Amino acid sequence: MSQFYSDPSRENETYALPNAETFKGYRHECKGCGAERPLFPDFYGALYPNDEHCEECGYTGFRCLDTKVSWYYWACFPGCLPDGDPIGPFETEDDAILDAQESYEEDEEGDETC
DSSP states (O other), X not given: OEEEOSSGGGTTOTTOOOOEEEXXXXXXXXXXXXXXXXXXXXXXXXXXXXXXXXXXXXXBOEEESOOSOEEEEEEOOTTXXXXXXXXXXXXXXXXXXXXXXXXXXXXXHHOOOO
């Protein structure tokens, strides 16, 4: 997992912390309803697709759609739980970071705060 700034201009601020994180995952689909979701390796790199429960239908068991690793990101301050679901998949970690930074720029353009 790699932490980064969704707004790169904050990297030089003394008290600013990275506010997003990238990580690897693998695309899987539920054996019951076909809902797609990423599964992430544990600390040792193992996946347990047959122990996962589907949030859509409650079925237990997923099948791998692609053995190629995909990249995801989410908003997350260091030492805190993520703020939302993973966003992805992306081909590379750089693609995930670029998407997060572009999304931040779009949010800032539409922000009309006083």
